[in-house]
Structures are given as structure tokens and as C-alpha cells.
Amino acid sequence: MSSESTDSPGPAALVARREELAGNLGEVRARIDAACDAAGRARDAVDLIVVTKTYPASDVRLLAGLGVRDVGENRDQEAAPKADACKDLDLTWHYIGQLQTNKARSVAAYADVVHSVDRTRLVAALAAGAARRERELTCLIQVSLDGDAGRGGALAADVPALADAIAEAPRLRLGGLMAVAPLGAEPARAFEALAEMSTRLREAHPAATMVSAGMSNDLEQAVGAGATHVRVGTAVLGVRRLLR
Ligand SMILES: *Cc1c(COP(=O)(O)O)cnc(C)c1O
Numbered sequence: 001m002s003s004e005s006t007d008s009p010g011p012a013a014l015v016a017r018r019e020e021l022a023g024n025l026g027e028v029r030a031r032i033d034a035a036c037d038a039a040g041r042a043r044d045a046v047d048l049i050v051v052t053k054t055y056p057a058s059d060v061r062l063l064a065g066l067g068v069r070d071v072g073e074n075r076d077q078e079a080a081p082k083a084d085a086c087k088d089l090d091l092t093w094h095y096i097g098q099l100q101t102n103k104a105r106s107v108a109a110y111a112d113v114v115h116s117v118d119r120t121r122l123v124a125a126l127a128a129g130a131a132r133r134e135r136e137l138t139c140l141i142q143v144s145l146d147g148d149a150g151r152g153g154a155l156a157a158d159v160p161a162l163a164d165a166i167a168e169a170p171r172l173r174l175g176g177l178m179a180v181a182p183l184g185a186e187p188a189r190a191f192e193a194l195a196e197m198s199t200r201l202r203e204a205h206p207a208a209t210m211v212s213a214g215m216s217n218d219l220e221q222a223v224g225a226g227a228t229h230v231r232v233g234t235a236v237l238g239v240r241r242l243l244r
Contacts, residue, residue, distance in 0.1 A: 009058055018062045024236045025050075025066055028219075032230065035223035046223055049094050049212075051233030053078065054240045057085040063236075064089040072096045072115075072231050076103040083110035096178070096212075096231055098152045105129035113138040115178040115212050115231075118154040123165045123172065130171035138175040139166045140212055143197055145190045146182035153179065156197060163205055176210030176228070177201060187218035191225035198226070 009017065028048065036043045051072040052060050060071055060082060069090070073079035074097025083093050087110075095111040101121050107114060108129025117123065117139045130137045141162050144153030154162055159177075166174040179194045181187040191213050198211050214222025216235035223230065234240065 009056075014058065014062065017059065018065070020238075021059065021062050021236065022066050024238075025063070025068070028232055028235050031219060031235075032223060035220040038220075039224045039226075041223070041226075046227060047229045049096075049229055049231045050236050051096065051215075051231050052082070052237065053097075053233060055237050057082045059237060060086045060091070061089065064091055070094060070229075072233070074098075076106050080106055080110060094231070101125045105132065108135065108137055109133050111137065113140065113175060115140045116142045116152060117162065117166065118142045118144075118152055119158075120162060120165050123162070123169050127169040127172050136171050136173060138173045138210075140175045140178040140210055141166070141201075142178045142180075143194065145179050145193055146185065148182070151180070151182075159197065159201060160204065163201055163208065167205055174205050174208045176208045176212070178210075178212035180215070181213075181218050181221075187214075187221040188225060191218075191222050191227065195226045 032046050032048060033043050036046055047070055049070040049072045050063055050068050053074045070092045072094040092112045093110055094113045094115060095107050096115045099116050099122060104122055104125035105128060108126050114126060114137055126137055141159055142153045143159060144155055163174055166172050177194060177198050181190045194213055201208050210229060211227045212229040213227040214230035216232050219230045219232060
């Protein structure tokens with residue numbers, strides 16, 4: 001890579017970027033706190049996952065220095081080298097993107113939490129990857145809130161079997177559910193539907209308490225509906241230049 005690469009910004013650029021990230025993080029944390037207050041929830045009931053996709057490892061490092069403990073990525077090709085470049089940092093890596101079965105082994109090598117388990121074939125692949133690395137993986141079932149599986153996500157009817165498959169797989173822990181609000185839908189209603197699915201899931205799997213929902217534009221609605229994890233990229237790092 002050339003010295004112009006965004007992976008190696010100079011000291012002045014790093015200071016400016018740190019300032020920018022600190023300001024944005026402060027705003028996002030204030031939004032989460034306010035949403036918790038409004039919902040009558042404890043402020044520590046919601047974890048912030050900063051979605052660093054398309055941004056360099058140097059940003060991840062700055063974020064870690066600003067107290068961020070959870071980062072999210074959505075493409076294995078990008079996430080694997082980034083996680084490796086940051087392996088000295090005390091971070092939890094969340095894989096939030098659609099996952100191809102042939103990438104599952106790679107993801108299992110660095111991800112701590114996989115949010116996008118939406119079919120049974122992935123379960124065996126993730127378990128195999130976790131076994132090879134002697135790691136434990138927390139798996140969330142990504143559910144489709146509009147019944148359009150094309151955008152990723154299991155249909156509600158398929159959740160119980162998928163949950164059992166994860167719970168029974170060695171080295172995999174069923175963490176809970178994840179969803180993205182459908183385009184054009186009212187996010188609050190979508191996240192309430194997700195919360196109802198979470199309640200049903202916990203009847204069979206009481207420890208599966210995680211609800212991953214809410215992004216830069218709808219984190220308030222997600223927190224209001226009971227999300228335990230919000231995934232925020234743009235509001236912390238800025239508008240992504242590359243289309244994903
Ligand atoms: C990119 C992404 C996010 C973050 O979205 P922002 O609007 O940038 O906050 C959250 N969840 C998933 C699944 C994503 O792919």
C-alpha cells in the first residue's frame with residue numbers, strides 16, 4: 001500500500017480524527033442515554049457496537065482508545081485483516097453482514113459474535129470454524145421483519161429450529177436475535193415485532209437475551225423497543241464513501 005493509504009494517516013491527521021470520533025461518540029452515547037431514560041431502562045442496558053466497515057484499522061485503534069469495546073464489520077475480506085491488525089486491542093468483534101457458508105470458517109477465526117446466522121447450513125460451518133480455532137462463538141439469529149428473505153434473515157417460522165441447532169452445536173452459544181428495520185417501514189413497529197419474537201425465543205432458550213437492533217437513524221426506536229445492542233456506523237465514523 002502507498003504511504004497515501006488511509007491505513008497510515010500522519011500524526012496531525014490522527015489527532016484531528018481522534019477529536020472528530022470523540023465528538024461523534026459523545027453524541028451517540030448521549031442519544032442512547034436519552035433513549036434509555038425515555039424508555040425507563042437502565043443506561044447500561046444497551047451496548048454500543050461501533051460499525052467500522054469501510055474505515056481503516058487506524059480508526060478502530062482510535063475508537064479503542066476512546067473506550068469503545070465492541071466493533072462491527074460486515075465483509076470477511078475487509079474484517080479479517082482489520083481484526084488481525086488490531087489483535088493487540090481488547091475488543092469484541094461482531095460480524096453483522098450477510099454470511100456465505102464458505103466464509104464462515106474465516107469469520108469464526110476472529111469474530112466473537114456473529115449476528116447474521118439465518119440458515120442451518122451456517123451453523124455447522126461456524127461450529128467447524130470455531131472448533132478448528134478452539135474458540136467459542138456467540139450466534140444471533142438474524143430475522144427478516146418483512147418476510148423478504150432476499151435481504152437476509154430467517155423467517156419467523158424458521159427461528160425455533162435454527163435456535164435449537166445453534167444451542168446444540170458445540171462451541172456455539174445462542175445469544176439472541178438481530179434484525180434490520182425494513183426499508184420504508186415504521187422502525188418502532190418493526191422493532192416491537194422483533195421484541196415479541198425475542199420473548200418467544202426466550203421461552204425455549206432463556207439465556208438468549210440479546211436483541212441487536214437499531215442503527216444511526218433508528219437507534220432511539222430500537223432502544224425504546226428493548227434492544228440490548230445497537231449497531232452504529234455513520235453517526236460515529238461519518239458517511240461511508242464506498243457503497244456496500
Ligand atoms: C452498516 C450496518 C450498520 C450501521 O449502519 P449506519 O446506518 O451506518 O449506522 C448496522 N447494521 C448492519 C447490519 C449494517 O450492515
